[in-house]
Amino acid sequence: MKLQNLFGTRIKEDPKDAELISHKLLVRAGYLRQNATGIYSYLPLLQRVLLKITEIIREEMNAIDGQEILMPLTQPKEMWEKTGRYQSIKEELLRFSDRWDKEMVLAMTHEEAVSFLAKTELSSYKQLPIMVYQIQLKFRDEPRCRGGIIRVREFTMKDGYSFHKDEECLKKYYDSVYEAYEKIFKRVGLRKVIAVQADPGMMGGRISHEFMLLVPSGEDTIVYCDSCGYKANKEVATSKIESFKEEMKQLQLIETPEKKSIEEVANFLKIAKNKTVKAVFYADDKDKVYLILIRGDREVNETRLKKLINSIYLRFAEEKEILETGAVPGYASCLGVKKDLNIFIDNTVVESNNLVAGANKEGYHYLNFNFARDVDTKSYPNLRIESFAEVLEGDLCPQCGSHLSVTRGIEIGNIFQLGDKYTKSYDIKVLDENGKVFYPVMGCYGIGVGRLAGSIVEESNDDSGIIWPISVAPFEIHIVALNQKNKDVYEKANKLYKELIENSFEVLLDDREESAGVKFADADLIGIPFQVIVSPKLIERKQIEIKIRKTSEKIIVDEEKLLETLGSMIQKEYLNYQS
């Protein structure tokens, strides 16, 4: 490819809407353009990167007996009603009607589609285990996109689905996918990737892992323990939380005019937030209202709460709904609410003494609230005591009791053990050795291809631009011809270009009549691993210069040695990205 004709120009200034370094660099270097919120076009340079990434993924999926297929993006509503997800997933699932007013969706994942297929294709245990995968578009109508290419609405995903005769077989295959993923991330050049326990969320199932690239700009929060190796997404992480035991004092009503938030109450009474009780009202997808009590210094982990109330949807209750429970917003607690209200008490409240809690009376709180003494749990039939406080840095590890640390990451892949949720919904009946019907168990495995490309840039860049690992770089070699008007340089550069291509290298030739500085700057920005420099001075000495983007190291070689030297350098570089 010649730079003059490359579709996609370089831009000097950072795009004004970009925050992440990967977003800025990909736009500036001419890889990426935005069409609408969370919807992007991939220009030739990026497309080449994506093709390399998908090829690596494809090889690793084929190596664990995956079979590539392609399923539709557009699907009829009925396919999603079968699994209940047409209702349980809200705005994230994009719905529309076709010309015959038939209701359709744009698929955000393909469990339904693959189950639809499996129903006709699978009938015998002899076919199992089996895994099919595709590399295809997904559309997810995210409430808020950010981070350029990292969080988008339309994106390419590798999604694989496996079917097994039992959990044991699924577990074994799940582990092999886990290993394949580690190989993929190593091969595309990502270094700081870890797998953490995760929430299966809308997918269903019990066990799932997310593969996280550890970068400060990551959207996800990861909790980990250095001592025992515990690693989990904050959404599912648990911890031991210190409680404050003391002699119970007498319950006392106290005036707290206009003091509604924990902050206000704690300041007003001159006490720490961990001496208060926070009351939060939620509603689930059936508008059922829940009162949640948690210690004032703690936050509700909504993912855990969703699991406890068995709903994948949760919203804050409206004032009207709160009033109907008998509670007074701003002064709420479980004291004095309707007895049959659904109440969840966090252990932090149960284990601490003499807390400040709402009195359910405008302008009043209670001092010295002690749950065990002051709440007769028998009279609240729908009251449950659970642990759903979000983990904070410094909490104690649930496995070994050491202090937990918290860091940020980008989720670049995830794997799930789904059980028989989908095979049952789709009534996928398979016969076993004895001719007995069973429902296969399923696993599913995703990697966001575009996000992976963005993550690589996020991890691998410097002040001058992108530094691509050679395994995914759009080209291997970038020829920089200095002083192109010089006939010798022009001819030499073009000759080299042809020669390298004939030797099966992937080459980008900067054939513009630009000054040296511009060409160097653009080469560094684009980030191809090897730069080959041709200049009048070098030609005089019958020499060529090789510059390594990653290290800025410069090597001058004799013309006739170039192919050999460059070839072995490139070969050696590839070895760094072998699995």
Next chain:
RNA sequence: CGGGGAGUAGCGCAGUUGGGAGCGCACUUGAUUUGGGAUCAAGGGGUCAGGAGUUCAAGUCUCCUCUCCCCGACCA
């Protein structure tokens, strides 16, 4: 969904009390340059997001709509 901000040339932006549509980069042509974002000269490029209104006159004032970005997503 709530709050805030923005929309003027391909990109980044200025545009004062209502009267000329501009600057830098990019692009085209020519000349001089060519080992780290050159210089000079001459050019091309506009639905000022869209619509309605006020006015002799609107990028600028009013109303509506659209789009994009940021923050919050909650603690009562």
